[in-house]
Amino acid sequence: MPGSGHARYASLHDVELCAHAATGERRAFGELVRRHGSAVRGLLRRMGAQGAEADDVAQDAFLTAFERIAEFRGDGTFAGWVKRIAARLYLRRLQKERRLGALTAEPAFEDAEDPHDDAEARIDLDGALNALAPAEKLCVALCFGAGLSHSDAAEALNLPLGTVKSHVKRGLEKLRARLGPGNGAVLEGRRGNG
Amino acid sequence: MVEVEFERRLERLFAESGEYGDANAFAERIERRLDAGWTARRWLIGSAGVVGGVIGASQLMLTNVVERVETAGDSARLLSSGLTHMAPRADWLEAVAGGGSVVWIAAALAVVMMGFVLSRLIGEI
Numbered sequence: 001m002p003g004s005g006h007a008r009y010a011s012l013h014d015v016e017l018c019a020h021a022a023t024g025e026r027r028a029f030g031e032l033v034r035r036h037g038s039a040v041r042g043l044l045r046r047m048g049a050q051g052a053e054a055d056d057v058a059q060d061a062f063l064t065a066f067e068r069i070a071e072f073r074g075d076g077t078f079a080g081w082v083k084r085i086a087a088r089l090y091l092r093r094l095q096k097e098r099r100l101g102a103l104t105a106e107p108a109f110e111d112a113e114d115p116h117d118d119a120e121a122r123i124d125l126d127g128a129l130n131a132l133a134p135a136e137k138l139c140v141a142l143c144f145g146a147g148l149s150h151s152d153a154a155e156a157l158n159l160p161l162g163t164v165k166s167h168v169k170r171g172l173e174k175l176r177a178r179l180g181p182g183n184g185a186v187l188e189g190r191r192g193n194g
Numbered sequence: 195m196v197e198v199e200f201e202r203r204l205e206r207l208f209a210e211s212g213e214y215g216d217a218n219a220f221a222e223r224i225e226r227r228l229d230a231g232w233t234a235r236r237w238l239i240g241s242a243g244v245v246g247g248v249i250g251a252s253q254l255m256l257t258n259v260v261e262r263v264e265t266a267g268d269s270a271r272l273l274s275s276g277l278t279h280m281a282p283r284a285d286w287l288e289a290v291a292g293g294g295s296v297v298w299i300a301a302a303l304a305v306v307m308m309g310f311v312l313s314r315l316i317g318e319i
Binding site: 024026027029030031033034037038039041042043046055058059062063066079125140141144145172175176179 | 201208214227
């Protein structure tokens, strides 16, 4: 019965749960989903996926992760690994439905609203991300939410590396204006490993 | 440094995702899908094993294995009797000549092995 036997796994570390899941223990994997499902769904929403679509992709990402659990070496966190799977699945879906091109080609818009007047946006990442152009939001979420490098993001988005760097830079500037102190400083992405 | 600090903060904000109200229901949906996939896979493996075994057995039957076993038995007996004159202690050959049971056992093992290999292959897929 789904949902039974949670207590047995609740005290285990993610790495231990992964080891159990690798032997086919689906309840152990269920505990991992319980722990990190919200983070993965949240990332997909921040990338621009709508509620039901985000949940669909998140489900597929976890199912893919279960099938490939033996590939998870524990170098990074389990959540980070699944987030990267989910981000790539979402981008693949966008590509398949021919939505990715339109999204990344959409011109950046300037938010007319003064960010300093919006107190909530200062502490609300989601609100701040909504002020970004879709391409900027996607690039920032990929690099800072899913942990992809600039070059990995460029490859996943099928965009030139320089374009991705520009999107990230502009996105960071806008986010900093909304979220951070010392507005106005030009930000340089430190993920220029591509 | 300021930029790096801000980027770290941004990463933290991304990581600090609130818990969804339906987090348990979401996990249970995935567990159900995993269970369904597992059941389907077990049925597929079992069915493939049975089909593989039946195909293997029927192939053995179709290749007149009974006739061949009898011929092999006769040949072994002849060989055994011939060798007995030269080496009276060749008991093992008598065992072989003692009937087609050894060959039958080998054939049965081959069928089981075929089913097993097929099952493993599908399981790996």
